[in-house]
Amino acid sequence: MRVAYEEFWQIPQWTQQIFYVAAAVSSLSLVIGIVSQILKWQKCRGSSVWQWSGLLEKFLVYIVGHKKIRRKKPEGIIHALMFLGFTGLFIATSILAVETYVIKSGLLENWRYLTFSFFADIVGIVFLTGTCIALYRRLKYGKKEDELRPEAITVLSVLIVIGLTGFLAESLRIAGMGLPLHESWSVMGYLIALVIGAAHVAPGQLESGHLVLWGTHAFFSLGMIAVIPYTKLFHMVVSPANILLSPLPEQALTVLPLMKNLEQQQEIGAYHAVDIAWKDAMEGNACTNCRRCEEHCPAFLTGKSLSPRTILQGLRTAVNSGNDLLNGQLVNSDGVIAIDAVWSCTTCGSCVEQCPVSDSPLKQIMSLRVGLTSRGYVPAIAAKALEGLQSVGNPWEFEPVKRYDWANKFRLQDIPDEEIEVIYWLGCGVGYDNRIQEIAAATMGILTKAGVKYKTLADLEVCCGDPARRMGEEALFQSLARQNQQNLAKYSNKVILTHCPHCYHVLKNEYALLGLEINVVHHSQFIMELIDDNKVCLQEPWEQKVIYHDPCYLGRHNKEYSNPRQVIESAPNHKLTLLEFEENGDGSFCCGAGGGQLWLESEMGERINYHRFDQAEEKQPDVIATACPYCKIMMETACSFRGSKIKVKDISELLEIS
Amino acid sequence: MRIFVCVKPLGAKAAPEITKNSVAQGVVGQFLTINPPDRSALEQALLLKRQLDNVEVIVISLGPSNAREILEICIKMGADKAVHLECEDTKLDAYAVAKELSKKIKQEIFDLVLCGSTSVDWNGFQLAGILAHLLDVPQITSVSEMEMQKSNRILHASRKLKRGARQIVECNLPAVLAVESVIQAPRYISVHTRIKQFLSEPLLETVGVDCQAISSESLVELVEIGPRRPRTKKTIVPEQNMSFQDKMKFIKSGGVSSKKNDVLKGNVSDISHSILDYLEKENLLK
Numbered sequence: 001m002r003v004a005y006e007e008f009w010q011i012p013q014w015t016q017q018i019f020y021v022a023a024a025v026s027s028l029s030l031v032i033g034i035v036s037q038i039l040k041w042q043k044c045r046g047s048s049v050w051q052w053s054g055l056l057e058k059f060l061v062y063i064v065g066h067k068k069i070r071r072k073k074p075e076g077i078i079h080a081l082m083f084l085g086f087t088g089l090f091i092a093t094s095i096l097a098v099e100t101y102v103i104k105s106g107l108l109e110n111w112r113y114l115t116f117s118f119f120a121d122i123v124g125i126v127f128l129t130g131t132c133i134a135l136y137r138r139l140k141y142g143k144k145e146d147e148l149r150p151e152a153i154t155v156l157s158v159l160i161v162i163g164l165t166g167f168l169a170e171s172l173r174i175a176g177m178g179l180p181l182h183e184s185w186s187v188m189g190y191l192i193a194l195v196i197g198a199a200h201v202a203p204g205q206l207e208s209g210h211l212v213l214w215g216t217h218a219f220f221s222l223g224m225i226a227v228i229p230y231t232k233l234f235h236m237v238v239s240p241a242n243i244l245l246s247p248l249p250e251q252a253l254t255v256l257p258l259m260k261n262l263e264q265q266q267e268i269g270a271y272h273a274v275d276i277a278w279k280d281a282m283e284g285n286a287c288t289n290c291r292r293c294e295e296h297c298p299a300f301l302t303g304k305s306l307s308p309r310t311i312l313q314g315l316r317t318a319v320n321s322g323n324d325l326l327n328g329q330l331v332n333s334d335g336v337i338a339i340d341a342v343w344s345c346t347t348c349g350s351c352v353e354q355c356p357v358s359d360s361p362l363k364q365i366m367s368l369r370v371g372l373t374s375r376g377y378v379p380a381i382a383a384k385a386l387e388g389l390q391s392v393g394n395p396w397e398f399e400p401v402k403r404y405d406w407a408n409k410f411r412l413q414d415i416p417d418e419e420i421e422v423i424y425w426l427g428c429g430v431g432y433d434n435r436i437q438e439i440a441a442a443t444m445g446i447l448t449k450a451g452v453k454y455k456t457l458a459d460l461e462v463c464c465g466d467p468a469r470r471m472g473e474e475a476l477f478q479s480l481a482r483q484n485q486q487n488l489a490k491y492s493n494k495v496i497l498t499h500c501p502h503c504y505h506v507l508k509n510e511y512a513l514l515g516l517e518i519n520v521v522h523h524s525q526f527i528m529e530l531i532d533d534n535k536v537c538l539q540e541p542w543e544q545k546v547i548y549h550d551p552c553y554l555g556r557h558n559k560e561y562s563n564p565r566q567v568i569e570s571a572p573n574h575k576l577t578l579l580e581f582e583e584n585g586d587g588s589f590c591c592g593a594g595g596g597q598l599w600l601e602s603e604m605g606e607r608i609n610y611h612r613f614d615q616a617e618e619k620q621p622d623v624i625a626t627a628c629p630y631c632k633i634m635m636e637t638a639c640s641f642r643g644s645k646i647k648v649k650d651i652s653e654l655l656e657i658s
Numbered sequence: 659m660r661i662f663v664c665v666k667p668l669g670a671k672a673a674p675e676i677t678k679n680s681v682a683q684g685v686v687g688q689f690l691t692i693n694p695p696d697r698s699a700l701e702q703a704l705l706l707k708r709q710l711d712n713v714e715v716i717v718i719s720l721g722p723s724n725a726r727e728i729l730e731i732c733i734k735m736g737a738d739k740a741v742h743l744e745c746e747d748t749k750l751d752a753y754a755v756a757k758e759l760s761k762k763i764k765q766e767i768f769d770l771v772l773c774g775s776t777s778v779d780w781n782g783f784q785l786a787g788i789l790a791h792l793l794d795v796p797q798i799t800s801v802s803e804m805e806m807q808k809s810n811r812i813l814h815a816s817r818k819l820k821r822g823a824r825q826i827v828e829c830n831l832p833a834v835l836a837v838e839s840v841i842q843a844p845r846y847i848s849v850h851t852r853i854k855q856f857l858s859e860p861l862l863e864t865v866g867v868d869c870q871a872i873s874s875e876s877l878v879e880l881v882e883i884g885p886r887r888p889r890t891k892k893t894i895v896p897e898q899n900m901s902f903q904d905k906m907k908f909i910k911s912g913g914v915s916s917k918k919n920d921v922l923k924g925n926v927s928d929i930s931h932s933i934l935d936y937l938e939k940e941n942l943l944k
Contacts, residue, residue: 263853376735376845383846390849475849640902 003182005108005116007100009173010207011214019218026222033229034237037285040320046270046277046367049257051247058248058358063240068249068356072292076356078134082159085127086236089166092120117186121170125188128163131156146289155231158220165217171196172210176203235288239357242286245279246358253349253557256366258513262475269371269472273318273325276367283359284316293351293361296583298590298612299344303605306344308351308361311337315364326368331377342368343379344602347470347595348552353586369472378471385599386473389480393462394428395599400459403431407444407456415453422447422454423491425498425507425520428463429629435636436629439499442652443523447497449657450535454497460487466502469510471596478514485516492517499523499652501553501628502594508558522554524564524627524651531570539656540572546654547579547621549612549635550588551628561585564627567651576654579619589615593630613638617646624648659713659810661703662763663737664773664785665696667721667728692728694844695774699837701844702804703772704736710806714738718762720755722746726864730856731847740862745869751878752784758872760792762865770813771834775800780880786836797834798827803841 008016061067066083070076095116099107108116135156142148171192174183179197184190196206228234246252259268270276293308294300300307314337318325328339342365351361372378378386388397403426424444429436447454462484465477488496496518498504507520530536546568554560568578583589592608613635616624624635624646636648668691692700700717707713717732719725720743729740743758763771771793776783783799790797803816815835817825829835856862922929937943 262850263855266854266857268850373846374848374850376848376851378846378848380843383843386846386848473848473850475853479849479853643901643903 003110004105004113005096005099007096010176010210012211015211015215022218022222026226029226030228033234037229037234041278041281041285043274044276044278044281044319045274046280048277048279050245050279052245054248055244058244062243062249062356062358066356068354071354071356072290075137075290078130078137081126081130082134083130085123085125085130085163086159088119088123089127092116092123114182114185117183121186121188124163124166128160128167131160131163135160151231155233158224162217162220162224165213165220167192169210169213169217172206172213175201176206176210232288234285235357238282239286239288242282243358246283246360249353249358250559252352252358252360253362256363256469256510258478258510259370259474262478268374268474269369270364270367271325271371271375273315273323275325275371276315276319276364280315280364280367281319283364284312284314284319286357287312287316287359288357289313290356292354292356296350296354296587296589298346298348298350298592298608299602302608302611304341304344304602305338305604306341308365311341311361311364311368312359326372328377331372337368339372339377340604342372343382343600344604345595346552346590346592346597346608348590349556350587350590353556366470366472369470370474371472373472374474379600381601382471382596382599385467385596386471386476389463389468389473389476393480393483394431395463395467396428396432398431400431400462403428403461404456404458406430406434406437407440415455417490419453420455420491420494422452422495422497422526423488424454424456425464425496425500425503426456426461427498427500427503427629429500429633433629433633435633439629439632439650439652442650442655443497443499443527446527446530446536446652446655446657449537450530452530452535457487464503464506465510466506467596467599469506470594471599477510481511481514481516485511485514488516488518492519494519495526496520497523497526499627499629499650501551501558502630505553505557522558522560522563522627524554524567525560527652527655528563528566528570531567536655537658538570538572539658541575541654541656543575543577544622545577545579545620546623546625547581547616547619548584548651549581549591549616549624549626549631550584551626551631552588552590552594554627555588556586564625564651568625568654571655579621581615581619583615591626591628591631591634593634598630598633607638609634609638610641613642613644617642617644621646623654625651625654627651659706659710659769659806660767661706661713661715661770661772662766662768663696663700663703663715663717663732664759664771664789665700665717665719665728665732666693666774666777667691667719667725668693668777668779690724690727692732692847693774693777693779695776695778695837697774697844698840699772699774699835700732700735700737701840701842702801702837703770705840705842706804706806707736710810716741716766718759719743720745720750720758720867722748726862727852729862731851733858733861734851734854734856735845735847738861742862742864743867744864745867745872747869747873749876749880750872751876751880752780752782753788753877754872754875756785756788756792757875758867760789763793769831771795771832772837773834775836775838782878783836786834790834793832793834795832795834796829797836798829799836800838801835802837802839804835 066076066080069079095108138147138152138156167188170186170189174180174186174189174193175196177183179190179193183193201209224233228237262268267275287309289309291309297306297308314325317323317336324333324335326337326339326342327333327335331339345362345365347362349362355361385395388395392398393400424447426440430440462480464484465480468480469477496507498507498520499522501522504520504522507518511518531538548565548568550561554564565578568576581588589612590608591612616635624639626632626635626648627650629650632648632650639646639648703715707715715737717729717737717740719729719741723744723746726742729742733740741762743762745758771789773786773789775786786797786799798815798817800817801815802818805814807814811831813829813831813833815827815829817827818838819825922932
């Protein structure tokens, strides 16, 4: 017997012809499905941003390597098994097609055939393992309205049936061939064939059994291909495409694209379903309902109406079925996404961090907010803050001269502009809240003692624009930015120092969109530099256990996790013990103040800062340290409401400097 | 149905306190507002426009040239037309303004005239009344909610009274209504609305008026605006060694612990006896 692949072993001509017809129909269905979906997406008028860079890395690390998918165990590993199995089988089938229709003979012979048989069986085993464990878990843990829906169970079962019939057909063929030894390279098939052989089945029955199983296998396989665009299997096509065309995950959070020429546009933002870009519509279909975003969303976990997944699914429904996009009493329409959900987001970025298919619910929420705000549908308290920004340049409506009043005791000498090394950007909070003044006072103390020549901009500063931009007021943000640009123009060669990660993020990443390059540094980075250069003399503080809370805009958005921790650990004799939250680093839980939430009172559910504070209390620290004024306010409010003795301090306040 | 809405523009909100440096270019500092009650009136008109068919909303304003920007914003927010009576004098009193407005409105067909209860700089509360008299139509003040009846010639207006009570007044159109508040808070005016191109040029009609003549009609003269003199409020200070929650409870309760109230039941003579007993017991009777 030849050691080679025998195509269509004992399959009669009429069956082959049916097979070809069925294959044609199936492929047609697949193509039509994909094309009609693309046509639906193309009805969306917005401008898409396609990120073509880093294709190889995206492919190898995130698609093949499953890097983000594997973060959640064991689901990620199980999916990796299914993916590797399915891809392997797809490669095996393609090789067979090449052998049968292109090369016609010579490829799958001898050692090549043996290797191929082994490979095909191994990936088949991997595939079946993955799918069977997946089905088991789905039946055991699944919820009725969701994972146990008929479509979900059917699709997975069909995949298992395809795998099983494949092996059974192969083993019947091997048994029908008389169990030749070289076929033992097809390990699974050979094993089952041995069992069949032991049952002493007649050859005629083996052949007819093989035909039936081969037919069943072909039916289900072609059927599966035909329904890919119409079922959850569509993610096999759309999700990798989305990963390839979206920014690399490390850069996914840096910056939201700028809207240009606002004066010329009568309507901006996503208010109707056709306002979104077709890439965003594709993101809706790429979402696989895996719920990783929900499991890390601070709003969802504290009972608000927001779920990042529902936003994406809402977009998908609106685009595919033509519904209205938004619903709520204010907008008087009956759409798929609730306005309350849109206003509950803290823009912490956890959803983008977690999403394995490179979707960005954050970006969609921002577009929705721009649509709402530009038409005026802002909750009343937020409207007051925005009007404050319009009239006096800060959301707390205090007069700009007061931004500097409290610092009079510092008596900054008049240093000529040429000698200034550092401009200290105070931010809006200092004029208003004495807790933030403490941060600025501590930082200025450190700067003075280190002999750094600095000055502040006093009343020339207007708000960096973060609250405006996060609440969707794009035009106000650009107006504020242009104003700051003029005032900062003469200091373009100096270092801008800020203690607020929101200002840091905006000045570093978003002003660059408007053409303004600013050399900005966060005070944790600057203080660490001073410590490293021995410009400050650190004293021993009291012995305390300090737990560090990563601010979202310093950590996730700007990847700065190490400097603030190093500042804490730099205390002499390790007097400050650094504790960590369960959810820290890039998985850190938001304090709840970002995204304009400080001015949007959310009534539902638990307060986000209380939730985070409870997480801190579990570790029993003496001090909660943070590097952001908003985080400090939120933690301290939670602390006093819980009546706790834990202190909340900024990292600049922790250091004792002589 | 034609609704006229009278609006008054107010100048930059915090002009004296912003230093010259911080008002470079850009929108910050040049914050023109619409008088908030007038804003509610406009929102009320737009609400009626959404609810009923065939409603035309015309915004009318007597003011200096910066009123034009406010009228543009009103059209961008949904009004159908605007009329700008251009007069540079900002010290006109309600009578002069009402006289001029009524002259213009009488030339048109109107079903309803809405304006704010008052303007927040003068606080006169007079415009609606004088306007109604000059137009010879009924007026209702302090309206919070409006509902048109089926015939479209009868209006039901709700007015808020104390402690949740409401009064509904029925009125024939045409009429003048002074709007106090709206059921849906007026929408925020976004910067995009302010800066986007005004494409509806033909909808804004500018009428020159004789400023001198109007000024002479003023019956009230603004003499002086003095500084505010807020009175110090007395609050009870909680003890220092109370916990935060207890301090909050203390402040919220006004410093007194709530006593259980006795509610007397029974007929009139029983109740009077109980009251007399109580007064004697507490030594309140001489």
